[in-house]
Amino acid sequence: MAQVTLRKVVKAYDGGVQAVKGIDLDIADHEFVVLVGPSGCGKSTTLRMIAGLEEISDGEIAIGGRVVNDVPPRDRDIAMVFQNYALYPHMTVFDNMAFGLMLRKFDKAEIKRRVDNAARILEIGPLLERKPKALSGGQRQRVAMGRAIVRDPKVFLFDEPLSNLDAKLRVQMRTEIKKVHQTVRTTTIYVTHDQVEAMTLADRVVVMNGGIIEQVGPPQELYHNPKTRFVAGFIGSPAMNFIPGRLENGAGALRIHLPGDIVLPVPAERTDRYKALAGREILFGIRPEHLTEAKNLDRPHVAPMTATPEVTEPMGMETLVHFKIQGAEICGRVDPGASAHPGRPLPMAVDMSNMHILDPQSGRVL
Amino acid sequence: MSATAATSTYTPVERKQGSLKRERRWAMIGAYIALAVFVVFFMMPPFHMLMTSLKSSGEIADLSGNPWLVSAPTLQNYWELMTEGNYLIHFRNSIIVTACTVAITMVISTLAAFALARMKFWGSTTLATGVFLTYLVPETLLFIPMFQIIGGLGLYNNLWAMVLIFPTMTVPFCTWIMIGYFASIPKELDEAALIDGAGHLQMLWKIFIPVALPGILAAMIFAFTVSWAAFIYPIAFLVSSDQMVLTVGIVSDLIRADTFQWGKIMAGALMAALPPLLVYAFLMDYYIAGLTAGATKG
Numbered sequence: 001m002a003q004v005t006l007r008k009v010v011k012a013y014d015g016g017v018q019a020v021k022g023i024d025l026d027i028a029d030h031e032f033v034v035l036v037g038p039s040g041c042g043k044s045t046t047l048r049m050i051a052g053l054e055e056i057s058d059g060e061i062a063i064g065g066r067v068v069n070d071v072p073p074r075d076r077d078i079a080m081v082f083q084n085y086a087l088y089p090h091m092t093v094f095d096n097m098a099f100g101l102m103l104r105k106f107d108k109a110e111i112k113r114r115v116d117n118a119a120r121i122l123e124i125g126p127l128l129e130r131k132p133k134a135l136s137g138g139q140r141q142r143v144a145m146g147r148a149i150v151r152d153p154k155v156f157l158f159d160e161p162l163s164n165l166d167a168k169l170r171v172q173m174r175t176e177i178k179k180v181h182q183t184v185r186t187t188t189i190y191v192t193h194d195q196v197e198a199m200t201l202a203d204r205v206v207v208m209n210g211g212i213i214e215q216v217g218p219p220q221e222l223y224h225n226p227k228t229r230f231v232a233g234f235i236g237s238p239a240m241n242f243i244p245g246r247l248e249n250g251a252g253a254l255r256i257h258l259p260g261d262i263v264l265p266v267p268a269e270r271t272d273r274y275k276a277l278a279g280r281e282i283l284f285g286i287r288p289e290h291l292t293e294a295k296n297l298d299r300p301h302v303a304p305m306t307a308t309p310e311v312t313e314p315m316g317m318e319t320l321v322h323f324k325i326q327g328a329e330i331c332g333r334v335d336p337g338a339s340a341h342p343g344r345p346l347p348m349a350v351d352m353s354n355m356h357i358l359d360p361q362s363g364r365v366l
Numbered sequence: 367m368s369a370t371a372a373t374s375t376y377t378p379v380e381r382k383q384g385s386l387k388r389e390r391r392w393a394m395i396g397a398y399i400a401l402a403v404f405v406v407f408f409m410m411p412p413f414h415m416l417m418t419s420l421k422s423s424g425e426i427a428d429l430s431g432n433p434w435l436v437s438a439p440t441l442q443n444y445w446e447l448m449t450e451g452n453y454l455i456h457f458r459n460s461i462i463v464t465a466c467t468v469a470i471t472m473v474i475s476t477l478a479a480f481a482l483a484r485m486k487f488w489g490s491t492t493l494a495t496g497v498f499l500t501y502l503v504p505e506t507l508l509f510i511p512m513f514q515i516i517g518g519l520g521l522y523n524n525l526w527a528m529v530l531i532f533p534t535m536t537v538p539f540c541t542w543i544m545i546g547y548f549a550s551i552p553k554e555l556d557e558a559a560l561i562d563g564a565g566h567l568q569m570l571w572k573i574f575i576p577v578a579l580p581g582i583l584a585a586m587i588f589a590f591t592v593s594w595a596a597f598i599y600p601i602a603f604l605v606s607s608d609q610m611v612l613t614v615g616i617v618s619d620l621i622r623a624d625t626f627q628w629g630k631i632m633a634g635a636l637m638a639a640l641p642p643l644l645v646y647a648f649l650m651d652y653y654i655a656g657l658t659a660g661a662t663k664g
Contacts, residue, residue, distance in 0.1 A: 080557070
């Protein structure tokens, strides 16, 4: 087991393109960290640099306190699970899992003990004599994880391991991965573009964008206290709504004036935080679940507004309503019994205690 | 309206399916006719060879007989080839030269293809193209400079000169086939092997060769065919009958001035065609798979 440290790590390609622009990251022993971000944000490159599959252009990577910049992958004591499983097609499941141990000259009894143990954890005991082509996608993914587990490495690296699975299997395998981590407690770095995977698996989530780290923190912190518009918009599904508006000071209280003459009061306990911003153009951020049908209007911080849905999406346990405020696309979550119909005005409520105010220029959450 | 619906027995979908069946039947008939013509056309020479090889010299010389039929079949030509002359020596020489050529080719091509396909280094793409370009230089241009080299090495009229020369014909194309095949193997497979602790040679031996076996067999068949059928270099460099391979041995020993021993020539050629035939029969599926993968994914 080991901690992983990245210091000012840069990856630049020929032609001067920088995929990773000097990131710093500390991953603790036993921690499950998820790197998440859109395509091209540098998350996979970062993982591959930790694995030793990509050379780093600048900076320093340490695993277990040892700088590994010039250490080949086989000597870094890491194991990696790939998106397309990367199982050796000519070997049986047993041989696939045992391959790394055989190369490291483990004796046969020890290899068998480790493979059997991993097979028990992953419930793939009956598959050990099969070849990969005789396995389903989920089984292949388990074998790929088994291959990592038997090595008992310092760090597990997962590169979008669930992307090739169908939606149902993905949910199932997500749980399996979490169970495995709870069992073996190996430091894990997991790359995904799926923020749901990131939120459900991670002890801490690292949100990357354009080769830099936007924010690092536990899933709930990222969800409730994003620091940038990118994080606020990336984490959460459906995404947070952003509506341009103005912060006004009126009658001793702060108000947010949105297009269409919608005026929403800022909760009193946040007045001190925002009063210096009075009179400024701002970006008002609110998550769809805090924009619901009119209910609890008597509670503090809940402000009324009326919306005319253009589209409604019944999801079973809730209905998503989509409407526009002066051109800005807005999404709210209402109860299925709220009688939300396209074109019919719907009284709604905004939970202002969960609002966010952002600087429209820098995108920082204020 | 209901009556109309009741009497209607077919639907547009059924009509379409019927039309598809008919189209398929005509396509199949056309394909079979084309194949039949093809088979007849290409089987005529070997059939003629077989018939001639079963005839006595007298029957061959008798121009009044039907060249496609044998009136008194005999294995005399085959028997004489096996018991007299150097045919078996030529056969043995061909086997030695071909086996050595295939072995040398596979070792060089596999290593070269692995390096060019996977170990990206400065100039690797140019080098890969260069390897293929050498294949395009015809033997007829090369055998004069080659003559000087072989002479300088003291290998003129020596069987082992062929073992040295034939790989120059086989290595470039085999390397090219295998570059394509190796390139079609997912990159993650070697990355997984690297992380598992494999060095490059272990990766090649334990992962690439087993996974790329169809491509390797395709290259092997190509090397075998080229080496077995080579004619220009053997006829240029081998002069003694005991050093000759089949291709030149047959024409040298069985044609004396204007005397052609047609029966033996045909019998010898037919028996010489057997090894490639057997190799193709057993490995044809791999050969096609290998060539296809190399062509489309490389």
